[in-house]
Amino acid sequence: MADLYTITDLRLSLADMTRKPLLGAAPRLEILKGLDFTIPKGAVVGIVGGSGSGKSTLGRALVRLLEPSGGSIRFDGTDITHLPEAELRPLRRRFQMIFQDPMSSLNPRHRVGRIIAEPMRLHGFDGVDARVARALDHVGLPQGFAGRYPHELSGGQRQRVGIARAIALAPDFILADEIVSGLDVSSQAQVLNLLEQLVADLGLTLAFISHDLSVIRRLCQRTIVLYQGAIVEDRATADLFSDPKAAYTRELLEAIPLPDPDQVWA
Amino acid sequence: MSFLSIRELSVRLKGGPPLLRRVSLDVAAGEVRGLVGESGAGKSMIGKAVLGILPGSVEVTGGEIRLDGVDLLALPPAERRRRIGATAALIPQDPLTALNPSRRIGGQITDRLVDILGWERGRAEARARELLAEVQIPEPERVLRNYPHELSGGMRQRILIASAFAAEPKLIVADEPTTALDVTVQKQILKLIAGMQARHGTALLFVTHDLGVVSKVCQSLSVLYAGMVVEDARVRDFFAAPKHAYSAALLAATPKYTDPMASLTPVPDAVIEAVRAEVAAADRGGHG
Amino acid sequence: MLDGRSMVRRRAGARLWLSAGWLGLLCVIAVFAPWIAPKDPLAQDLFLGRLPPFWVAGAEPGYLLGTDSLGRDVLSRILYGVRVALSVALVAGTITCIVGATLGLMAGFLRGWVDLVISRFIDIWMAFPPVLFSILLIAVLGPGLFSIILAIVVIDWTRFARVVRAEAMAQGAMDYVASARVAGRGRLGTMVREILPNVLPTIVVLLTLEMGIAVIVEAILSFVNLSIATDDPTWGGMIAEGRTSVHQAWWVLVFPLVTLFLTVLAFSQLGEGLKDRFDPVLR
């Protein structure tokens, strides 16, 4: 299988303004410290790590919301590492993102129908209304929701709108950044099942960022474990769970409280 | 005898729908009881009612909350406040917002001891040092003079735990105390709380949405749906075989990496409908 | 049922209709002033100077609200004064709003050097005392309606720019802006189609507030005798005259003052009312 993403020595640093000296440049804060990995077409890859691991930064670099400071990101053969916004725009249809907080990522003053339709209009799709209807159908929302505002929906419903917006563009790749962390377990299960179904039906490539290994276990074939901006483990999910190699992965796994009073949790 | 005893507690939004529907539960001295439910189920509301910190927009419409045998709801406000301050404490959810940014750590631990319990300042400060050592904070002397922003999130959570145990309360309400933390830190903090609870023999009301956490720290639990207790069980019995269909579905929806295909099962619509009907029936019964 | 939101809405509704009603009435008066006004507002009659309003002993019939020291009818002068007040409010308010909001939106959303330049200008503008600045400008430009409008725009654009800039910055940090980028929207498109609708309620409130301020600025300039041609009736001019004779003829000050007060209040309440009514999040 060909690789959709090839990431080589990816580095990203930000200026640390809190420690800027009186004169001269602020010291750089290394967020990503040289990552190498690939995402094959059709794969479902989990990216896991604690807070400060750089997983969200990595996600935003993949869809070029952030510009890396070193290394390269190749998307389907094209080097997008430093591609200017104007040249990036036609490519953007092909990699989409679903955000963690649907309340903030859906424009509060636009109706759901417009939120889903707008990206398609930008990319010159025809028959947009029919496509909006189909996208709503795909994520299991009734057609009437097109006329509602985001604040009129529940958390799980909003997240479905986020998914509908992403899949409506028929992208090759979707990045899901902690999309169930704000939801209750019952909506969590529903959204995950939906995503699993869509990925299979539409043949999508998915990168799923989460702090929750249990969710990754369910959804992803391969898992990348990040710790303080570096990859500590990158393996098939089943292997990673049965025989974790990195000390941090082991620590993560052992810390998870299973719903089972007999679990040894030392 | 149970130290905390809630009987038929009903709370509603002023002029609005009920938030708690005749909730009854007991916490024995030294026992840890989990309060579980999805958001909006009313689990935090129970903790707030016990501690007398219900928001101004809600009102208690009936029932009693007996703390050490005394019905808190029957006391005048000032007396109730003093009594709660002297016998109960809160471990809050978010360590980043639960410490006053403009006051030193020391004062925030000792204030209750000095102002409410009338301790001498020196004795209170000695107690604070002792507690910080107990929650494994290095250099307690220095930390007492720090402001919150100078400490990490994990340190702040430890300080809040120390502060909760300061007056040797008989009951502590822990309101999702680890939800904001990474799993690895969560484990340390849960172990710390459990250890302190056992050593001090404190009763603990543990509010959480995570059944995994409940199975680690609690001896009994109450499952809530729409402000109603649908199941009240010992932890071992519950995880072996939940009695109510809704709690069984909740358990099935909980992620479990050891058995991925059997976890994360959505709660079936039929179960939701059934439990809603149950709530409606209880409401009718309550009014009829 | 005692629902907090519905109570807020009822109060908002009342003030919206009251203020819109008052301003609507002023518009009608402005258009039909010559037919409504009982007297010629410029006609002087020294024998009828300082007549009190109709309910006070010594009043002349026909002069409902009395006369000023030159014997001019107070009521007619107030009615004619509406014309200047409203044209300044609407024209100056709108232009100031467009200029200031555009600059603020650009500074807050585009950031970078655009923000640097605009912010520096805002800082410099904030270091001028606005009243003195406007008096100075009128002195330089010469009196007249156009000068007043220009002075208001030149001085008050920062009111919009400052607030809109801050708001646009806050909105720019929201994920819906990032998601517009992911969808492939350009910067200008994002600014106009995504950010602007979210900043609009703030702009509307500022706009109506500014209309009230414009009326006041005109009054202040009339008060220091620098507004439009001196004998045209303006509320500020009447107030200036009323101030000098307040101990002899309070009505010359009171009636234009009350009119001005209500108008300014109506403009600001209109803005608050509109914001509450058209906010989809509140609705």
Added chain:
Amino acid sequence: MQLLRVFLLRLVTTAVTLVGVAVIVFFVIRVVPGNPIAMMLPPGATEADVAALTALYGLDKPLPAQFLIWAGGVLQGDFGTSITTRQPVLGLVLGRLPATLELSVMALVMAVVIGGVAALTGTRRRGTRVEGAIDIANGMALSVPDFLWGLVLILLFGVLVPVFHISGRVTPSLELPFTTNFYLFESLIRLRFDLWLDIVSHMLMPALALAVPLAAIIGQLLKQSLKETMHLDYVTLARTKGYGENHVILREALRNAVLPTLTLVGVQFTFLIGGTVIIERLFSYEGLGNMAIDAVINRDLPLIQGIVILFAVIFTGVNLIVDLLYAALNPRLRHA
């Protein structure tokens, strides 16, 4: 280190701002059509007057050169000579400054007290009619500017119930033993309470007119800030410790709520000082603002420039002080 960096950065931007003000005030008066000399001279001046004045101010030179001459003078404390009084501008301006400063500070104190009490009362009685009444009063006070409040006060307390003076700074017939122009301050120092009362009675109305809008802003912002703070976890935690409402508001919430209010109050205080221009006119109060309007009417160019620069220095100074105060009160910056 952080504090020092913030301070130095602010100092630089302040300097840039002041230069900007100087440039603008200089060119606005000259670039716009109209002969500045003709503007400066009273009507009836002769050709010779015009020529003499032109040479005196170096107005025959190109504009940038003129600016440099003027700016060079300003840096050495030479603001030129007033056309109308033939006295040095600096002396005139500094002579009036105390009157305006006393008025502004008095207004600020009144605004803080009124606004603070309103905010605390509104928070203590939140959800009741008292809070509703405070909100309505705040809304009214906020939407009507100082000029109108001044007129309302003149009518109410100068005409209807004439209890306060509505004109001047002090009763003209009084003998003034003062050596400085800080009358309010000096009368206190000299224990001349009779004079002090007279001065206060003159200042009260203009100061109140200036204070009302600012009081409303403080009341509204601080109350909102307090209300938000009251929902924070550390306040809730304090309640569970057994503390009552007053303690929680004053000790836990107030200090943290004051910080966000403070920065806005700084800007608003400069608006208040700007408001003295028209309020002094309204109450015939002999301060800087009243002098400024006279200067404009008399086309006294050097005096106008001097006053505008002085106002700009005060405004930027106030903002600088507020920023430093904010840093000093904020433990995050203080102990960084």
